[in-house]
């Protein structure tokens with residue numbers, strides 16, 4: 001029982017702040033369905049009305065998967081404990097298995113089963129690249145410890161004849177810390193007794209009861225237990241017991257490439273969305289011990305490797321022989337390597353959990369890094385500034401020294417460095433990183449003038465604290481109302497407080513971690529809003545149409561004098577694409593093509609990643625968010641019904657990412673209810689579960705702002721950031737809301753120098 005003692009939602013605001021009738025009993029609250037996953041398995045559920053009048057559910061368990069009484073029903077009383085003898089045996093065996101795996105891995109490496117440099121899969125792997133030897137060593141060490149636990153679980157399951165459901169429900173609650181298997185457990189950070197003013201770079205010690213919550217290299221949270229064939233790590237099958245169709249077949253059948261613009265919003269929604277996701281989540285693909293990329297396909301890409309020559313983490317994607325595109329190049333196999341695991345936080349046996357490499361918190365980790373070592377590389381240690389590359393007077397991101405980072409070589413080539421290893425993936429992402437780098441240094445410069453007595457460290461930390469607040473303000477004030485819509489902002493209590501007020505909603509029982517459903521499916525809605533062409537306008541005419549694969553890992557154009565401003569102007573004036581089953585061929589055929597005739601397919605990767613991470617089928621998440629389960633494919637999409645039927649044997653097989661994209665939009669939102677609620681729940685966690693969230697008051701937030709400073713920080717906007725940090729070659733006017741269509745009533749272009757786009761007055765930081 002005690003495991004669940006602290007997990008009841010203690011958030012009183014649900015019951016206090018609204019006049020609606022609450023029909024829940026004393027110790028339960030009315031929450032949106034997604035925030036009470038236990039209701040999915042509980043026959044007795046009591047519905048109620050949330051603040052917006054939508055149906056919610058009375059919930060005792062809050063963020064937790066299962067209510068204690070449910071566990072009783074599912075056999076918690078079963079003896080699922082191991083005696084010491086069994087533990088020793090299991091520990092020895094799983095340790096031996098890991099040794100065998102490592103021996104085979106070394107053999108494959110020496111035989112040269114590597115991804116060929118220069119191929120699209122090689123660039124795909126760069127998305128998971130670890131920035132330092134130290135990082136690599138740490139990640140692989142944790143990954144193999146976590147694998148040891150997964151293997152031990154498998155062994156125990158067979159010995160005891162356990163069911164998948166017992167594992168899904170987490171019934172193996174025996175603490176392994178004092179056993180030989182305990183060596184494989186997570187090590188909690190040690191926190192100082194007095195809270196520190198500035199959030200730690202690695203995210204640790206935010207919640208003193210759970211000091212590792214939200215830190216990098218920890219597992220994703222889950223809304224629902226995973227779906228694995230063996231309950232532990234083997235990817236799920238169809239409901240019929242047969243293998244699921246190849247993700248590539250699903251991609252070519254369901255996903256097409258035609259433009260469907262969303263004229264109300266700009267491409268900045270896409271670009272900021274990607275930037276934001278890189279602050280919150282990065283899964284890491286398994287690699288060899290020396291960091292090189294595992295190849296799961298034959299050298300010519302014609303077929304999957306056989307069992308003997310295959311790494312255990314291989315999950316290559318079959319390309320059907322009649323593929324409309326890749327068959328032209330004789331490709332029958334797309335490389336795919338499964339994500340590394342992280343040790344379970346509770347030090348028990350149980351299903352595999354994937355690792356989030358970076359800090360889960362919204363804390364600018366993509367700007368500053370997720371480890372002190374990384375931050376050290378990025379700082380200049382002079383007047384609080386971050387390092388820059390001075391490109392003939394323009395402040396650019398520092399150049400990467402990794403000869404492998406970039407495709408472009410030669411004198412004018414440039415690939416950049418930031419707090420995130422995916423920066424060069426897309427040129428407009430580089431532009432946004434550059435804006436935030438300049439913003440940090442602009443703030444540092446002003447702060448050091450206001451406070452000449454502050455040293456480098458103090459200026460750095462103060463500027464960082466403001467930048468993080470700006471990211472949070474832009475996310476909650478500008479970005480979220482567009483993506484999930486105002487109703488979800490209200491229902492999930494995501495609106496920022498106003499004026500001089502502090503927010504009063506920190507809740508130490510809320511786990512801030514990114515959910516696997518968010519990272520591996522829902523927030524990947526963004527792949528559907530990408531435009532394949534960047535239309536670049538000069539002073540008064542279109543200069544260039546850039547096809548985005550040309551800029552992937554080759555952002556040298558950023559060095560051209562006018563380009564940065566032109567690109568920012570493109571992002572704030574060109575329309576967004578709709579969230580639907582259209583993805584541009586730049587992502588489904590040519591992604592990371594570099595100089596090759598073909599690239600790889602992001603839609604296939606998304607589907608496969610979902611299966612790799614044990615996401616349950618779409619229908620289960622419909623139920624989770626309170627929608628009726630589908631019984632016919634046509635209910636999801638009338639036009640695509642037949643096509644869906646041709647690739648899925650059952651409606652209960654549909655992958656979450658696919659179902660979510662096809663779903664009808666929730667009112668006021670650019671995504672359907674399922675994605676909407678998964679996204680809203682995530683941003684709820686990141687606000688309520690983060691002690692250092694910028695607007696929290698002094699009683700919880702050691703790094704609180706003074707009320708006047710809060711008032712100022714709340715003025716932040718994407719437009720102001722662009723005004724203050726562009727090159728000033730082209731951009732002197734901006735629409736106040738950079739995410740909304742400019743030049744229309746309510747969002748007219750105004751002078752950056754005028755007063756319409758508010759500025760943060762830093763005088764309140766003078767000490």
Ligand code: HEM
Pocket residue numbers: 124127269270271272273274277281282283284425426518519520523524525526527530591602605606609
């Ligand atoms: C600009 C073009 C973009 C490219 C080329 C791109 C490419 C990729 C790639 C290669 C992955 C890893 C796929 C895998 O192996 O699992 C990925 C993951 C992801 N992408 Fe994108 N992406 C783009 C834009 C976006 C946007 C606009 C969003 C959101 C609004 C987004 C959200 C995500 C998320 C949440 C993940 C999962 C990250 C993780 O947990 O590891 N991406 N993307």
Ligand SMILES: [Ca+2]
Pocket residue numbers: 279280358359360361362363364365366
């Ligand atoms: Ca982060």
